[in-house]
Amino acid sequence: METVIQGVLAGADEAIGHTPLIELRRMCAGMDGMVLAKCEFLSPGGSKKDRIARQMIDDAEASGLLSPGSTVVEVTSGNTGCGLAIVCAVRGYRFVCVMSKAASLERVRMMRILGAEVLLVDQAPESPPGQVGRRDLELVEQAAADYCRAHDAVRVDQFHWESNRRAHYLGTGREIWEQADGAIDAFVEFVGTGGTFAGVSAALKERTPEIRCYIVEPQSASYFGCHEYLGPHRIAGGGYARELDLIDHSMVEDYIPVNDEAAIQTARQLAAKEGLVVGTSSGANVAAALDLLRGRERGSRIAVVLTDTGLKYLSTPLFDV
Ligand SMILES: Cc1ncc(COP(=O)(O)O)c(C=O)c1O
Secondary structure, three states: OOOOOOOOOOOHHHHOOOOOEEEOOOOOOOOOOEEEEEEHHHOOOOEOHHHHHHHHHHHHHHOOOOOOOOEEEEEOOOHHHHHHHHHHHHHOOEEEEEEEOOOOHHHHHHHHHOOOEEEEEOOOOOOOOOOOOHHHHHHHHHHHHHHHHHHOOEEOOOOOOHHHHHHHHHHHHHHHHHHOOOOOOEEEEEOOOOHHHHHHHHHHHHHOOOOEEEEEEEHHHOHHHHOOOOOOOOOOOOOOOOOOOOOOHHHEEEEEEEOHHHHHHHHHHHHHHHOOOEOHHHHHHHHHHHHHHHOOOOOOEEEEEEOEEHHHHOOOHHHOO
């Protein structure tokens, strides 16, 4: 018989969510307003994507798509893969993760130690090594579709499944609002699939419709803001310059471009000043929030997500300090 001890969780999947919200007082010193950072990098898999991994598996189980022994396949730059590897390990599914060779070594090794199989797909000839471009993503999608056909595997799809948005609507967004006691004026978020932006914005606006929600994009792939795709960038996890089904653009106040240098420098400052070791997209979120505080959001309380742990970037230029 299962024993249940109060306060003890039954598995790593239950440790996902309920992350702290920290005010970035040192980064904002002397400024009018504040930035509140949702510390998703503290999740078991080191990112906010653990939330959507659990929600996608929950939903696939509920709809009968998964049964004991099923194989789960997903395309991922690494974070969703880590989350799925954790949830699949705990619940007894085989997990195959398809990713571009541009992804960092730490991500690949982390998934392998979690028992996942990693299928690495060559980058497009025109892509610089280590930077995932639009064409690289297409190649990875194709490889995943081929694998599913050949192996009768279940493809979970973070770009199209409503589970992605719902995880952040029920979890991240609601938690931010409750932790801040509703004291939020704006939300700023770098988009990959758009699931976090969509879910958090919906949860916040449902409670306070005046909250302004901004999308952050790499300057060189300012697809929604400027309809531009000038080339690859160094902000991992998004900026794919493609349409995103999960996003309702009527929720978007504006689109904020951030360049690679600002994202990287801000991530380094978050470590050195705030003791928060996070990745470049977290740096991009905070860089955009600080820009807004200096300008049209002066005096506001801006919520951001610290998406993933910087330890996933040890081998990248982020750590060349
Ligand atoms: C490091 C990182 N930042 C940002 C994002 C974008 O999040 P979303 O897909 O919810 O838009 C991702 C998504 O994979 C990510 O891995």
